[in-house]
Amino acid sequence: MYDEAMSSRPHVSLAQRKRQLVSDELTQAALQLLAQKGFDAVTIDEIATAAGVSKRTFFRYFASKEDVVVQFLADMGNDIRAELAARPTKERPSVALQHAIAVPLAACADHSDRALPVVQLILRTPALYARFLERQAQWRDDLSAELVARLDLDADTDLYPRMAAGMALNAFDAALQRWSGSDGTEDPAALIDRAFAVIAPALNAWRGGKSAGLAAPPG
Missing domain, CATH: 1.10.357.10 (Tetracycline Repressor, domain 2)
Structure with missing residues (x-):
């Protein structure tokens, strides 16, 4: 679905596509962990690790x-x-x-x-x-x-x-x-x-x- 959306928006830059991909990875990792373990049990470190990025990168995209x-x-x-x-x-x-x-x-x-x-x-x-x-x-x-x-x-x-x-x-x-x-x-x-x-x-x-x-x- 992501590729389909991008193909319909040719003006989106490579940097924007990369940022969207990282955001999607973080979102998917976070939602999966939160659903499995419960909201209070999951740490931001765990989310970042699951998405393959640093904690610092997480905070570039989300505040919490x-x-x-x-x-x-x-x-x-x-x-x-x-x-x-x-x-x-x-x-x-x-x-x-x-x-x-x-x-x-x-x-x-x-x-x-x-x-x-x-x-x-x-x-x-x-x-x-x-x-x-x-x-x-x-x-x-x-x-x-x-x-x-x-x-x-x-x-x-x-x-x-x-x-x-x-x-x-x-x-x-x-x-x-x-x-x-x-x-x-x-x-x-x-x-x-x-x-x-x-x-x-x-x-x-x-x-x-x-x-x-x-x-x-x-x-």
């Missing part, structure tokens, strides 16, 4: 163990916004948001052997869960801004973008919590379907039903 996890969450939020931005503009809000929210959950399910321990670590470690909630607040702002743009709304006066983003992220959180609690046995896609079945009518009723003119969901 928490920051490694925060970067993981930031990447997840960026993926959600990018997916929403890529959806057809005439698509119903509920459909566009469901697709956007489903992408990171599908990625977790596809790599559950690695993703599930990390998700459980975040949800079960108070300090990390607090950072997760902080990132979700940023995700809500980002999704609100995207909805303002795609629906041509007024960010200062219209309540819909923030409320819709909040509902979508609550659905995401409910599905993530359920998937984590089931130790990965439940299907995230099915959980998202169930969550959006509850909130879709409200998402599609913006501006007193104006969304009726938008395209119906496929199928």
